[in-house]
Amino acid sequence: MKVETFAAELEDLDRRNRRKDLEKRRIEGPRDPWRASRHGPMRELILTANKDWFEQTESSDVEFSTSQEELFEERAVAWLHEHFGDDVIHARADLDEQAYHIHAVIMPRATVRKYGTECRVLQPSIHPLIKDYEAAQDSVGEWFSEIGLVRGEKRKQAIRDALNDGRTPPINPRHVRPAEWRAKEEQRLAEKAAEVENRERHVVEREEDAASVLAFADAVAAGEIDTDGRPAKSAKANGNPQTQPSAKKATLGFAAARKAFRAVAKRLGARAEEKAQERIASEVAEIRAADEIILEIARAFPQAQRERIAKIRRTLTAKIMALDPRAKGRPDASKSGDGDPR
Structure with a gap:
């Protein structure tokens, strides 16, 4: 195809006596017989349905059956032949995804009048269903309706309708490659x-x-x-x-x-410890009160008896103060003689 088109181009230049162009094209060599584009000259198609449809069986007693897959494959092959004929250069059934599907490759061959003759080229737009994918989806939906399948949502149409009516268009999901x-x-x-x-x-x-x-x-x-x-x-x-x-x-x-x-x-x-401190303080206070009473009584005794009481009191006071933790570090009142009866 590439060489045929190149030969026709050279013959056309020679016939028109375009010597400089002829020499230039001979140096450049053949060109690809298609218009350069991001997607290339060929197209891939995937025909599938919801996995739940493939899991349906004719009877509840049958847990697994390939009848739905066989029915789908029969309709898919017929649809490909009907619309693409010999341009289908590859087709296979795949089971590597959740749902059974048919993967096909289309090489859109066409013939155009060029260089004064008919030249073969690769032109995807030659097929109406490739030129308009929504038309392809409508065609598939109608074709497979005979086995109980329904076309998917018309998202593109819904977006156009929303934009025309001034409404917020629905979110168009992004298709992700299986890998x-x-x-x-x-x-x-x-x-x-x-x-x-x-x-x-x-x-x-x-x-x-x-x-x-x-x-x-x-x-x-x-x-x-x-x-x-x-x-x-x-x-x-x-x-x-x-x-x-x-x-x-x-x-x-x-x-x-x-x-x-x-x-x-x-x-x-x-x-x-807090309760013990409170109890000791209360008892020491009672003892101090009793000591004050003893002092008052002792003042009425003769001098000799008061001195004897004072000596006994100092001994008792030292022992009592030793029981009071709060008295640690304080000067010993019993040694100073404070409060002795006189």
């Missing part, structure tokens, strides 16, 4: 599997931590370990080994339990 779709789907499934695995691992870790917390609490309640996780004195005395395995000490559950029990023990200890 690209499979790659994205595999990536999505891999990410989902990794997420599930990560969640399962976290659940196992939380369960282990919960088991460590319960084991720690049981051991503390039984008096086998203290709130720091160390063996309790009673457990050492009884020869009872620590129930908390050493391996568990490295877990988050063990650390969390130890921290919680430490906080509780500290809070309870502080509360107990």
Whole structure:
């Protein structure tokens, strides 16, 4: 085809005595017998239907059948021959996607008057169904309606109607190549599997931590370990080994339990110490009040008896002040002689 067209061009230039053009074209050589375009001279077609249609069977007792695929293939081959004839240079049935489909390649051969003769060229627009893809979809829909299939949505027409009416046009979905779709789907499934695995691992870790917390609490309640996780004195005395395995000490559950029990023990200890301080302060206040009464009574005694009472009082005061934690660091009133009866 390419050589035939080139020979016809040279013959035409020679016939018209275009010597310079003839020499130039001989140097350039043959040209492609089609108009350069982004899509090239050939076209690919894919005929398919919804996968649910192919899964239909004649009887509910039959789980799998190829009758729908055979019916579809018969109609597809007939449609290709009817509209493209010998220009169909390749066609095959594919099962590599979710739905059964027919893949065909069209080489649109045409004959045009050129260089004073008939020349063969590749011209996609020679076929009306290639020139207008919506017409091709209408043709396929009508052709396959005999086996119960219906043409898909007329999205292009819906967009045109919306624009003509001043409405917002519907979103036109972007077609994705099967290889690209499979790659994205595999990536999505891999990410989902990794997420599930990560969640399962976290659940196992939380369960282990919960088991460590319960084991720690049981051991503390039984008096086998203290709130720091160390063996309790009673457990050492009884020869009872620590129930908390050493391996568990490295877990988050063990650390969390130890921290919680430490906080509780500290809070309870502080509360107990506060109550003890209040009780001691109250008792010391009562003793001081009684001491004041003794002083008042002693002032009425003779000098010798007052000195004896003062000596006894200093001894008692020293012992009493030793019981009061708040008196630590203060000067000893018993040594200074303050408050002695005179």
